[in-house]
Amino acid sequence: xxxxxxxxxxxxxxxxxxxxxxxxxxxxxxxxxxxxxxxxxxxxxxxxxxxxxxxxxxxxxxxxxxxxxxxxxxxxxxxxxxxxxxxxxxxxxxxxxxxxxxxxxx
Numbered sequence: 001x002x003x004x005x006x007x008x009x010x011x012x013x014x015x016x017x018x019x020x021x022x023x024x025x026x027x028x029x030x031x032x033x034x035x036x037x038x039x040x041x042x043x044x045x046x047x048x049x050x051x052x053x054x055x056x057x058x059x060x061x062x063x064x065x066x067x068x069x070x071x072x073x074x075x076x077x078x079x080x081x082x083x084x085x086x087x088x089x090x091x092x093x094x095x096x097x098x099x100x101x102x103x104x105x106x
Contacts, residue, residue, distance in 0.1 A: 020064055027054040045086045052079035 030051045037044055055076035059069050 020058060020061055020068075023054055023058050023061075027051060027058065030054065045083060048079055048082045048086065052076050052083055055079060 030047060034044065034047050034051060037047070053076075055072045058064060059073035059076055061069070064072070
């Protein structure tokens with residue numbers, strides 16, 4: 001569902017809405033940086049998250065062409081999956097190990 005409300009984080013200082021061309025330019029630059037840095041063991045979660053937010057902001061712009069809005073929405077969802085998959089997983093403890101840890105702390 002596309003919201004008609006523009007995120008205040010993407011409004012220029014004078015109160016005018018950000019130009020879509022600037023957001024597109026920024027997100028393309030961020031994507032290229034993510035790709036360039038992907039040779040490392042894992043991608044940068046923060047960078048992927050920023051890419052996702054930029055794409056979502058573009059998808060939320062009411063004056064953007066429908067095909068571009070749909071593309072940005074789809075890509076923001078895909079980058080959201082990238083962010084979720086690269087987040088560190090919480091450690092799972094067995095019931096026994098929880099009791100063992102609790103007895104050592106006390």
